[in-house]
Amino acid sequence: MNYQSTRDKSTRLSAAQAIAQGLARDGGLFVPASIPTLPKGAIAKLCAMDYRGRAEYVMSFYLDGFSGSELKAFCTSAYSDNFDDPAIAPVHSTDGITHYLELWHGPTCAFKDMALQMLPHLLTASLEKTGDKREVCMLVATSGDTGKAALEGFRDVQRTKIFVFYPKDGVSDVQQLQMTTQAGENVGVCAVRGNFDDAQTGVKKIFSDTALRKELNARGYFLSSANSINWGRLLPQVVYYISAYCDLVNNGTIRSGDEIDFCVPTGNFGDILAGWYAKRMGLPVKKLICASNKNDVLTEFIRTGVYNKNRQFYTTVSPSMDILVSSNLERLLFELSGKDDKLVASYMDDLFSKGCYTVTDEIRAAVADEFACGCCSEEETESSIAAIMKEHGYLIDTHTAVAAAVLKKYRAETGDMTPAVVVSTASPYKFSNAVLSALGQRTDLDGFEQISRLSELTGTKAPAPLASLRGRPVRFDGAVDKEDMLRTVDDFLS
Numbered sequence: 001m002n003y004q005s006t007r008d009k010s011t012r013l014s015a016a017q018a019i020a021q022g023l024a025r026d027g028g029l030f031v032p033a034s035i036p037t038l039p040k041g042a043i044a045k046l047c048a049m050d051y052r053g054r055a056e057y058v059m060s061f062y063l064d065g066f067s068g069s070e071l072k073a074f075c076t077s078a079y080s081d082n083f084d085d086p087a088i089a090p091v092h093s094t095d096g097i098t099h100y101l102e103l104w105h106g107p108t109c110a111f112k113d114m115a116l117q118m119l120p121h122l123l124t125a126s127l128e129k130t131g132d133k134r135e136v137c138m139l140v141a142t143s144g145d146t147g148k149a150a151l152e153g154f155r156d157v158q159r160t161k162i163f164v165f166y167p168k169d170g171v172s173d174v175q176q177l178q179m180t181t182q183a184g185e186n187v188g189v190c191a192v193r194g195n196f197d198d199a200q201t202g203v204k205k206i207f208s209d210t211a212l213r214k215e216l217n218a219r220g221y222f223l224s225s226a227n228s229i230n231w232g233r234l235l236p237q238v239v240y241y242i243s244a245y246c247d248l249v250n251n252g253t254i255r256s257g258d259e260i261d262f263c264v265p266t267g268n269f270g271d272i273l274a275g276w277y278a279k280r281m282g283l284p285v286k287k288l289i290c291a292s293n294k295n296d297v298l299t300e301f302i303r304t305g306v307y308n309k310n311r312q313f314y315t316t317v318s319p320s321m322d323i324l325v326s327s328n329l330e331r332l333l334f335e336l337s338g339k340d341d342k343l344v345a346s347y348m349d350d351l352f353s354k355g356c357y358t359v360t361d362e363i364r365a366a367v368a369d370e371f372a373c374g375c376c377s378e379e380e381t382e383s384s385i386a387a388i389m390k391e392h393g394y395l396i397d398t399h400t401a402v403a404a405a406v407l408k409k410y411r412a413e414t415g416d417m418t419p420a421v422v423v424s425t426a427s428p429y430k431f432s433n434a435v436l437s438a439l440g441q442r443t444d445l446d447g448f449e450q451i452s453r454l455s456e457l458t459g460t461k462a463p464a465p466l467a468s469l470r471g472r473p474v475r476f477d478g479a480v481d482k483e484d485m486l487r488t489v490d491d492f493l494s
């Protein structure tokens with residue numbers, strides 16, 4: 001399987017090259033030159049496997065140049081007792097047609113673990129294969145979940161280092177503690193005085209600093225990003241869509257061949273795009289429902305074909321979906337335009353220069369054929385948490401609640417009662433404050449009190465990685481101005 005760039009389809013790279021490089025030189029994203037289809041009988045075969053086997057089987061279609069035993073070793077190590085559920089990505093049903101795919105049983109309690117427990121294996125193997133002798137330093141600006149998941153994924157992985165910047169006043173108490181107490185010999189964490197945008201802009205500047213790049217190269221380092229633009233982060237996510245389908249077949253909820261919907265809380269469009277790849281591989285999916293919070297840029301795009309980031313940015317209780325530019329949409333546009341790389345490049349130019357682009361009627365229709373969409377207010381997010389707790393005794397987080405609320409509206413509007421899987425992306429304990437508020441509780445508690453209170457109130461158990469934060473020594477209490485971020489990275493790597 002070769003990989004090509006969304007802005008120049010004549011580019012041809014191996015899987016290892018695409019993963020090692022991350023982003024194409026022309027600024028485009030790497031996509032597989034063709035999308036493999038599941039052979040006849042594959043679903044039956046997959047139904048009989050555990051999550052590790054499913055991951056190995058699905059990923060093998062995309063990773064020419066990686067041996068079966070290599071992939072088996074990666075899957076065994078990425079998905080084992082670092083997850084607190086042996087199913088890794090279990091499905092919880094609240095009624096006969098509504099199912100929650102729980103992707104937060106990993107070490108950081110959010111779905112980014114599904115990919116970031118795998119990416120270090122894929123990346124280090126790719127560097128071996130491409131003969132790159134340098135060490136890689138992952139550089140991350142995070143609004144909360146990605147930074148911690150990347151730290152856990154890369155900690156003490158040989159030939160790698162990782163440095164994370166987070167906005168000083170932009171993450172929850174629990175998220176901050178998760179990062180400042182991070183273990184590992186090759187990790188660094190630092191707060192930036194400013195908001196997420198400041199941190200992200202600072203990181204982009206570091207990436208484009210040629211003097212630093214030269215200097216680091218001389219020291220035997222290069223910088224890479226753990227964002228979902230890397231194919232090695234997207235691919236592991238294709239697996240859980242197929243796995244959820246198999247689980248529903250296995251427990252008799254659906255018959256093999258039946259169509260289902262997926263409703264996905266969306267930010268950067270990485271998660272839902274992985275679902276689209278699963279659909280293209282032949283998984284019987286009817287609609288992929290793209291759920292947004294108050295930041296509804298994707299809802300407008302799917303309805304009108306206009307992507308316009310010139311709009312108010314809202315800070316919401318589902319912060320991991322607070323985003324104006326959904327990078328992975330570029331991959332979908334490439335595929336649905338019939339691989340029209342020039343057209344995609346012109347859209348991305350327009351986005352950069354004007355903050356807006358309008359796709360052709362053909363592309364708009366192709367998007368609408370496979371995707372439905374919806375957005376919801378903060379009140380709807382909260383009342384969705386309360387209603388599902390009341391009706392089903394099932395506790396969900398704020399991001400999952402956005403998807404649950406959008407699914408409910410979608411069903412009411414369309415009458416489509418296809419069995420649907422809501423992709424559940426974070427443990428409710430990670431956003432205890434907002435979840436407590438949704439349940440009508442006090443919110444003036446500190447991070448640990450919130451966790452205890454939520455546990456008492458709902459009779460559920462806090463995930464061990466969060467409960468054990470209490471009493472952990474803080475290792476990284478530094479904070480810098482955004483002007484000093486580059487020097488901080490330089491020091492870290494000297």
Ligand SMILES: *Cc1c(COP(=O)(O)O)cnc(C)c1O
Pocket residue numbers: 110111112145146228265266267268269270271272320321399425426
């Ligand atoms: C990152 C994240 C999302 C959004 O996923 P995308 O791939 O960016 O669309 C949703 N929920 C949670 C909890 C997240 O951490």
